[in-house]
Amino acid sequence: MFDTPIGPMALSEEDGVLTRLYLPNTPTPRIMPRETPLLCRARDQILEYLDGERKSFDLPLCAAGTDFQQKVWTALREIPWGETRTYGQIAWQIGAHRASRAVGMVCRQNPLPILIPCHRVVGADGSLTGYAGGVELKKHLLELEGATCP
Secondary structure (H helix, E strand, C coil): CECCCCCCEEEEEECCEEEEEECCCCCCCCCCCCCCHHHHHHHHHHHHHHCCCCCCCCCCECCCCCHHHHHHHHHHHCCCCCCCEEHHHHHHHCCCCCCHHHHHHHHHCCCCECCECHHHEECCCCCCCCCCCCHHHHHHHHHHHCCCCC
16 A cells, blocks of 8 residues: 555555556555565556656556456557547447447456556546546546546
């Protein structure tokens, strides 16, 4: 666990890859307070991002999920810093043209928010729909990036 300007966060790692990022105000399991070089590096990069000093992450990630979830999470990682996409655009990108709601559910299940930037996905009308860390946090992250809605 570590403190950030937006509240406490926690990270977990398994076998040399990050497996989970817990946002502020989300329940965390009992976490062994053992820092590894990877957890320290990830914490530092997240803090740099939240300070506006970092636009991308160079960390090994492992988000366990179905093939569909993996396609969505890969598409999310392709959204450039400071840009947004709609759930429908992500659905089209992965070849699941009518699956915008399913894309939304996968975003909600994202185990590595911020690192896999589901906050960059907005409603078809540009509205800030749900976010695991709350809509206010989503708004804050988009403002941090200077993102404009489609």
